[in-house]
Amino acid sequence: MSEAEHLIYEARAHSKGYQFVCGVDEAGRGPLAAPVYAAAVLLPERFDLPGLDDSKKLSAKKRESLYDTICSQAVAWCVASASEQEIDEVNILQATFLAMRRAVEGLHPAADYALIDGNRMPPLPIPGETIIKGDSLSASISAASILAKVSRDRYMVEIDRLYPQYQFAKHKGYGTKLHVELLKKYGPCPIHRKSFLKKILAPEELQRGQKL
DSSP states (O other), rough: OOOOHHTTHHHHHTTTTTOOOOEEEEOSSSSBBOOOEEEEEOSSSSOOOOOOOOGGGSHHHHHHHHHHHHHHHOOEEEEEEEEEHHHHHOOOOHHHHHHHHHHHOOOOSSSSEEEEESSSSOSSSSOOOTTTTTHHOHHHHHHHHHHHHHHHHHHHHHHOOOOOOHHHHHHHHHOOOHHHHHHHHOOOOOOOOOSSSSSOOOHHHHHHHHHH
């Protein structure tokens, strides 16, 4: 996809009179542990981000490289999260919306329009639109997907040092066979999403883990 095609949604918003158009995406809705992350990115009219694409289509090395480049070239960017406790309290969809709103509100200069990946619009202080597969269609959303994914992966590597028995650096909290086996062995730790574990662990296993 050419840079012009990658900016078509941003250009449409600009044609409607919006000046600061940000892309917003999340990372980590599905895992059994840790916060859900979201990022908002406001790109300049011209940028040099070769290989920019949906974070899921890129290697970890490429994502890491693009992360630093995006941060250096963006007009503004912000990464935010909603904790595992918030996920358990309000559900994963509302927690994702919360992380997205925090990311948008953290932009300086502030955005006046938001492009959101997916088909559900979070409650934001600014107008916007949803774009299905937006992380492949919008440069701003692609950039946001990379910042959110890399930020969350870095967090999981840090958490792995605190709870090495769960091997978070390897599976990043997703419900892999290894992760489930370790959950059954050790019970959940404080960063596990308890609401996600009810179909995996018996009640006594959930209680056992809470003491860790």
